[in-house]
Amino acid sequence: MIKVLYLLNHAGKAGTERYVQTLIEKLHNNKIKAYFAYNEDGLLVERLKELGIETYRIEMRNPFDIKAVFNLVKLCKKLDIDLIHTQFLRENYIAMLSRIINPKVRVMYTNHFIMRNNLPIRIANRIITPLESNIIAVCNRGRDMMISNGINPKKIKVIFNGVDVKYWSEPVESTVREEFQIDDDVFVMLCASRFAHDKGHKFLINALYELKKMTNRKFKCILSNDGPLLEECKKQVEDMGLSDVVIFAGFRKDIKNLIYGCDLYINSSEHEALSFLIIEVLACGVPLIATDMGGNRDIINKETNCGILVQYNDHKGLAEAIIKVMEDGELRKTLSKNALKTVREKFNLDKVAEETYNLYEESLNKN
The missing domain is CATH 3.40.50.2000 (Glycogen Phosphorylase B;)
Structure with a gap:
């Protein structure tokens, strides 16, 4: 041995x-x-x-x-x-x-x-x-x-x-909507990256500001984790009038519960190699939007068709991609199906x- x-x-x-x-x-x-x-x-x-x-x-x-x-x-x-x-x-x-x-x-x-x-x-x-x-x-x-x-x-x-496909692909009865008092008709997004410069939270918050202007659909975005930029991001949310749609959930060990409680996961990173969180999200069969950087193109591409890539710091482009997923139920089903297949075969x-x-x-x- x-x-x-x-x-x-x-x-x-x-x-x-x-x-x-x-x-x-x-x-x-x-x-x-x-x-x-x-x-x-x-x-x-x-x-x-x-x-x-x-x-x-x-x-x-x-x-x-x-x-x-x-x-x-x-x-x-x-x-x-x-x-x-x-x-x-x-x-x-x-x-x-x-x-x-x-x-x-x-x-x-x-x-x-x-x-x-x-x-x-x-x-x-x-x-x-x-x-x-x-x-x-x-x-x-x-x-x-x-x-x-x-x-x-x-x-x-x-x-x-x-990732362990068996563990992540076994669904859990999420408590997210109950915990944060989110109604059934609200579209829920999640980003669970650490609050650090390379994770792009400020970009994501700016995109949520654009999204709020572009749609009448009710939505919430859960930001879960801690890190050095947490307080700055909280202030940004407050200053931009987004406190009604952004939920700061803190550092959580029940990440699987959070993933299964959302309709869409967003990776807004500026720099990253190959995110574990992205793969875990896909193994849960949850639709995904990610920035076209690092190894994300190895995961999301025409062959896998398991998510949508956007350009970093294109606030409007990210907002438009969110609306696309939010309003197209068939697209969400396709992305979900291909997500699990991709992880089983490659990750x-x-x-x-x-x-x-x-x-x-x-x-x-x-x-």
Whole structure:
């Protein structure tokens, strides 16, 4: 059984943490023995402890933290680790540098962002990447960006994010309308992204302002989560006179309950690779509108016909897309049917876990 140490700087509650947790849930005590090391504490540590995973803290101040390198080597020797699976540049560089001291341990990296590196990092990529066994890109645009950042394309394999289709496709009796006192004739939208700059909440709120002017149909938009821009967004909603149609639901653990309680999900992100939330929403059979960025085109396209893509910051365009879905019941049925089919075929967690495990084995067999 392969011993895998999952290494992550911040163990919070975003998509990357969900990626790590789902892989561990699927592979631990089945094909691998999983361990977890982190720098900044968060919800993921709590969740993994509940799963019985051994967790360790390693301070990682920067990508070239030599003290962290030695502490990682020490931990890997103590646990007899075969492979380190990293998620971001900081811990990935630390893990690769640890191989200079402890070459027995292989390093594999999953890239969750589509971001242009500066010149020093691009140069460092060319120097350090040979220490990497394999690299996963979660979308095709991510792969293209890594190549432009100086990564050897032969090391990169695209493995889309995946979800547990059985769990998400089993309906629940949602309590959303009862909880927020929403009448049956009201069209309900949901966005559950964290309130951060790259998630586009201000763009979405501006689109809701346009929507309110364009339709007489009653609607509500539930914004669920927390984050640094929450208070700014609350003020924006109040200043634009949208308090009657926007509901701030806070951070929720019952995301499945929220999804099944809405008629349409909206992803308004400016930057993202391949959103777990989008895939979960589709697995629930809920119609989706998303911005045409990152890996969203890998999910929503003419072949899948499971949602509508809009341009980021086109407020009127998003409002028009919402009206299109809101007023066309047959379209909603088509999108719903194709949504579940798409996830089963392309974004199934079983498929993701199997392909990732195969890369673990391949990494261990490389010189």
